[in-house]
Amino acid sequence: MKMCYQLFIMSLLHLLALSLLISVSGAKFSGRPGINYGQLGNNLPSPSDSVKLIKSLNAKRVKLYDANPTILAALNATDIAVSVMVPNQLIVNISKSDSLSDDWIRSNILPFYPDTKIRYLLVGNEILSSTDSELKSALVPAMRKIQRSLKTLGVKKVKVGTSLAVDVLQSSFPPSSGEFRSDISGSVMKPMLQFLNRTKSFLFVDVYPYFAWAQDPTHVDLGYAIFESSNVTVTDPVTNLTYHNLFDQMIDSFVFAMKRLGYPDLRIWVAETGWPNNGDYDQIGANIYNAATYNRNVIKKFAAEPPVGTPARPGEVLPAFIFALYNENQKTGPGTERHFGLLHPNGTQVYEIELSGKTTEFKESLPAPENNEVYKGKIWCVVAKGANWTQLGDALSYACSQGNNTCDPIKPGGPCHKPDLTILHASYAFSSYWASFRKTGATCSFNGLATQTIKDPSYGRCEFPSVTL
Numbered sequence: 292m293k294m295c296y297q298l299f300i301m302s303l304l305h306l307l308a309l310s311l312l313i314s315v316s317g318a319k320f321s322g323r324p325g326i327n328y329g330q331l332g333n334n335l336p337s338p339s340d341s342v343k344l345i346k347s348l349n350a351k352r353v354k355l356y357d358a359n360p361t362i363l364a365a366l367n368a369t370d371i372a373v374s375v376m377v378p379n380q381l382i383v384n385i386s387k388s389d390s391l392s393d394d395w396i397r398s399n400i401l402p403f404y405p406d407t408k409i410r411y412l413l414v415g416n417e418i419l420s421s422t423d424s425e426l427k428s429a430l431v432p433a434m435r436k437i438q439r440s441l442k443t444l445g446v447k448k449v450k451v452g453t454s455l456a457v458d459v460l461q462s463s464f465p466p467s468s469g470e471f472r473s474d475i476s477g478s479v480m481k482p483m484l485q486f487l488n489r490t491k492s493f494l495f496v497d498v499y500p501y502f503a504w505a506q507d508p509t510h511v512d513l514g515y516a517i518f519e520s521s522n523v524t525v526t527d528p529v530t531n532l533t534y535h536n537l538f539d540q541m542i543d544s545f546v547f548a549m550k551r552l553g554y555p556d557l558r559i560w561v562a563e564t565g566w567p568n569n570g571d572y573d574q575i576g577a578n579i580y581n582a583a584t585y586n587r588n589v590i591k592k593f594a595a596e597p598p599v600g601t602p603a604r605p606g607e608v609l610p611a612f613i614f615a616l617y618n619e620n621q622k623t624g625p626g627t628e629r630h631f632g633l634l635h636p637n638g639t640q641v642y643e644i645e646l647s648g649k650t651t652e653f654k655e656s657l658p659a660p661e662n663n664e665v666y667k668g669k670i671w672c673v674v675a676k677g678a679n680w681t682q683l684g685d686a687l688s689y690a691c692s693q694g695n696n697t698c699d700p701i702k703p704g705g706p707c708h709k710p711d712l713t714i715l716h717a718s719y720a721f722s723s724y725w726a727s728f729r730k731t732g733a734t735c736s737f738n739g740l741a742t743q744t745i746k747d748p749s750y751g752r753c754e755f756p757s758v759t760l
Contacts, residue, residue: 322593322598322609323349323593323648324590324593324611324613324646325351325612326615327356327613328354329622331619332621335617335619336636338364340638342362344616348633348645350646351372354373355373355374355375358377360403363402363403363409364407367407373407373410376412376413377395377415379415379426382433386436389436395440396446409446411450412441414433414434414437414452416453419479430479430483438451450491450492452492453483456496457544460545465529466546467527468544469545469546469547469551470548471552484552485554487557494545494549494558496561497564498541498561498563498564500541501566501581508575508665513663515537516536516585517566517585518584518585520535520536533602542561542609558607561610564589564613565582566584567582568582568632570662571670571742573666573758573760578658579642582631583641583642583644583657589613591648593648615631617633620636622739624736642657666745669747669757670735672718672725672741672742673741673744674721674742675740678739678741679740680713682740684713686721686738686740686741687713690737695727718748727756729758
């Protein structure tokens with residue numbers, strides 16, 4: 292009887308110790324968001340200066356899109372938790388080779404670990420949005436290889452994952468209907484969730500209410516998208532859960548999609564979220580006012596103590612990275628892609644912001660938004676100020692080689708032929724190309740060489756084609 296009592300006491304003490312350990316470790320896992328540190332700019336501060344700026348934002352975590360050795364060295368002994376990434380182009384080969392996986396860890400992680408606090412390793416970025424079937428099939432095997440290499444080489448406390456865009460869902464509204472796309476649900480997502488669950492990792496997701504709102508601003512309330520709506524709610528008819536903002540709605544669609552595959556409790560990490568502070572004329576709502584309002588509110592949500600979670604997961608910590616540290620001038624695509632930064636490339640803030648969530652009032656007033664309504668009128672696509680002249684020739688050739696008689700007016704004898712004025716020819720070609728192919732997905736970008744204008748660049752008999760909204 293005495294022995295049983297002693298065993299009971301020992302078991303009880305063990306449980307209490309375990310409970311205390313869980314409690315302490317849970318307390319250390321803060322909801323304060325980190326920052327995404329992209330490098331697609333030719334005018335960005337050095338890594339050492341960038342780390343100082345990251346600290347000035349009160350960020351405790353940072354996510355890289357590679358394993359840049361200079362940045363990892365600058366993060367040495369800073370106590371900033373770091374997420375690194377295996378580049379997309381290496382995934383297929385790593386999925387087939389233990390030695391390649393080991394080599395990548397030896398070259399990119401071991402020189403810095405543990406002095407640089409590497410805690411997360413993402414295998415690729417938005418791989419499942421790709422049309423490359425071989426790449427998608429290689430994703431989970433590559434994740435397994437990387438996990439095995441970390442263990443083999445003695446790297447501990449590093450969670451392996453991959454980032455997913457919302458287009459991995461084929462259904463997301465109402466949230467209870469959340470379901471992964473049929474082409475990846477059984478073949479990729481189920482084994483991925485099994486891996487993440489077994490390794491106690493996270494489902495890393497990129498969630499942008501901006502894009503969901505901008506696609507349908509007539510029916511989606513802007514206030515609901517930026518956490519400012521006091522009278523708009525959405526109730527899920529199946530669960531009766533009530534939503535007060537678009538972000539929670541989007542997160543919970545992932546919760547229910549995972550539940551559908553048998554993983555109702557797998558943790559979610561918001562790998563990217565943010566709002567653009569500027570954009571093209573045809574991009575509604577991309578302005579400083581909306582960006583500051585959204586980011587301040589979402590940071591307050593993440594950092595709340597006690598944590599608020601979402602309607603499907605109330606009270607749970609939702610770790611996150613805000614996108615992004617800088618406005619990056621070499622990102623391709625629409626203008627918003629180059630304007631998600633909290634900071635200008637010179638290190639100054641685009642608007643007052645910090646990541647602790649403790650600041651409730653900011654000193655400077657925000658500029659009134661001027662593009663919360665769809666722009667109506669003509670837009671042209673011309674050479675951007677400061678464009679690299681040496682790259683204009685190739686861009687001009689591309690625009691003129693796509694058919695549809697795009698460049699006939701700048702040929703010899705044409706009304707816009709000015710052989711000594713490359714910029715004029717390129718501007719015509721860009722505008723003509725964009726006007727011809729915008730409906731099929733063409734953008735006014737040309738790798739950052741072009742920009743939109745609402746000032747008609749036509750002259751004399753030379754009339755530039757335009758897009759009319």
